[in-house]
Structure formats: C-alpha cells, structure tokens
Amino acid sequence: MDGFDNLSASEKAEATELQRLIAIEQQKAQFQAQVHNFTDVCWDKCVDSPGSKLDYRTETCLVSCVERFIDTTLTITNRFTQMVQKGTH
Template sequence: MDSFDQLSASEKAEASELQRMIAIEQQKAQFQAQVHTFTDVCWDKCVDSPGSKLDHRTETCLVSCVERFIDTTLTITNRFTQMVQKGAH
C-alpha cells in the first residue's frame, strides 16, 4: 500500500497543495531560465560593444528581438493550451 493512501484527508490536501506550489515555483524557474537565455541571445545578436547608451540600431534590434520572443512565446503557449484543452475533452 502506498504511504500517500495512509494519510488523512487534511494531510492529503496539504500534500496536494504543496505539490501545486512546487509546480508553480518550477514554472517560475523555467520562465526565468528562458528570460536569461533570451537576454543572452538578444545581447549577443544586437550589442557589438557596450557603451554609455544604446545607439539607434542596437535599440531597434533589441526591441525587435524582444517582440519576436514575446510573439513566439504567446504562440507556443496558446498552442499548448489548445492541446491540453483538446486532451481534456
């Protein structure tokens, strides 16, 4: 018999809540890792040599890079949501 089966209802609820919180924190960590990767990619792509301020070309490149990242992330998220919803029905 599984040890989870031996827990009281309140202990099971607490364990489930803890699992949910851990999953949320894992998602946050994954998002942060993606942001760091994205920052590195855009920096390497757009910034030739850092200075006291961004020139117009660098600023335009960074804005474009960020916008493409957001567009791509939203597309992937929406597609994943659709797949999950189809699987739930």
C-alpha cells in the same frame, strides 16, 4: 492510487498545497530560463560593443528581438494547446 491513501485529511491538504507551491516554483524557474535565453540571443544579435548606455539602434533591436521571441513563443504555445484540445475531443 495517488500515494496519499494513508495520510490524514490535514496531511493530504498539506501535501496538495506543497505540490501547488512546487508547480509555481517550477513555472518561475521556466520563466527565468526563458528570460535568460532572450537575453543571450538578443544580446549577441543586437549589441556590437557594450558601452555606458544603449544607443537608439541597439535599444530598438533588443526590443524588437524580445518581442519576436514572445510572439513566437505565444504562437507555438497556442498551436500546442489547439493540438491537445483536438486530441482530447
């Protein structure tokens, strides 16, 4: 039972579309939260004293920090995907 049994076909389609839009918005929120996390951690790690512009060392540190976070996130995501796929076969 999916909770849509008493709905017309058009109402079911609307409900399905609404669920899809909600899922998209949740993904956007997760992405924004991840960006916020990168910003906090990398800022604390790389920026000694804020100025009017970033010096080369600070910019390089920030880029490297974010790239490490992205690589780590992708590695963990891929590992979980592999675990789930092995568990379903």
